[in-house]
Amino acid sequence: MDFQATLFEPAPAGADGPTGLDTGRIERRELSHGAWVDVGRSWLPDADEVLEALVREVPWRAERRQMYDRLVDVPRLVHTYMIGETLPHPTLEAARDALTAHYAAELGEPFRTAGCCYYRDGRDSVAWHGDTIGRGSTHDTMVAIVSVGDPRKLALRPRERDEGGESIVVTMGHGDLVVMGGSCQRTWEHAVPKVASAGPRVSVQFRPFNVF
Numbered sequence: 001m002d003f004q005a006t007l008f009e010p011a012p013a014g015a016d017g018p019t020g021l022d023t024g025r026i027e028r029r030e031l032s033h034g035a036w037v038d039v040g041r042s043w044l045p046d047a048d049e050v051l052e053a054l055v056r057e058v059p060w061r062a063e064r065r066q067m068y069d070r071l072v073d074v075p076r077l078v079h080t081y082m083i084g085e086t087l088p089h090p091t092l093e094a095a096r097d098a099l100t101a102h103y104a105a106e107l108g109e110p111f112r113t114a115g116c117c118y119y120r121d122g123r124d125s126v127a128w129h130g131d132t133i134g135r136g137s138t139h140d141t142m143v144a145i146v147s148v149g150d151p152r153k154l155a156l157r158p159r160e161r162d163e164g165g166e167s168i169v170v171t172m173g174h175g176d177l178v179v180m181g182g183s184c185q186r187t188w189e190h191a192v193p194k195v196a197s198a199g200p201r202v203s204v205q206f207r208p209f210n211v212f
């Protein structure tokens with residue numbers, strides 16, 4: 001099931017004004033177990049330029065992981081900008097800072113790192129997981145994702161599925177913002193499933209210190 005616009009509570013109007021990075025347009029959906037997800041459609045300005053800069057300038061790395069007795073390719077390219085590193089487009093830095101300001105009261109700390117994933121086509125994906133390395137496994141936190149390029153689905157499901165909680169899907173389109181918050185990383189899992197056909201998509205995940 002896709003998100004209906006009507007399922008979202010309008011967020012309190014922000015003081016950010018009508019220009020780009022308007023955090024007043026972000027809408028929240030409460031999930032179970034104290035998890036929630038915020039969505040801002042077409043939120044990121046300069047999305048075409050940002051996509052181009054990301055594809056061109058990020059030092060993309062292919063990873064391989066041990067799977068039982070064999071090494072398998074991780075089906076996407078990755079790179080993480082650590083604290084203090086310059087991001088490949090100024091709009092990404094402006095976005096991170098706007099998100100830090102918007103969520104300051106609720107999050108209590110800035111977004112610091114920027115994880116980048118490059119999904120080259122529909123075969124690239126990320127399997128079900130929570131971002132539970134570091135404090136996300138024990139504390140409420142946030143992971144803010146901006147998505148550029150072809151739309152892909154972010155699927156979310158409660159970790160304990162015997163309680164009847166069904167999974168939901170948020171389509172992440174070009175320039176969209178999706179923030180997973182509250183207990184989402186430890187009580188829910190998320191995935192970007194493979195699809196029959198898709199063009200390139202890059203996601204940038206802003207995280208606080210010690211959340212991965």
Ligand SMILES: O=C(O)CCC(=O)C(=O)O
Nearest residue numbers: 115117126131145192203
């Ligand atoms: O690409 C995305 O939007 C999600 C990526 C993700 O879940 C992760 O890197 O932890």
Ligand SMILES: [Fe+2]
Nearest residue numbers: 129130131190
């Ligand atoms: Fe994740």
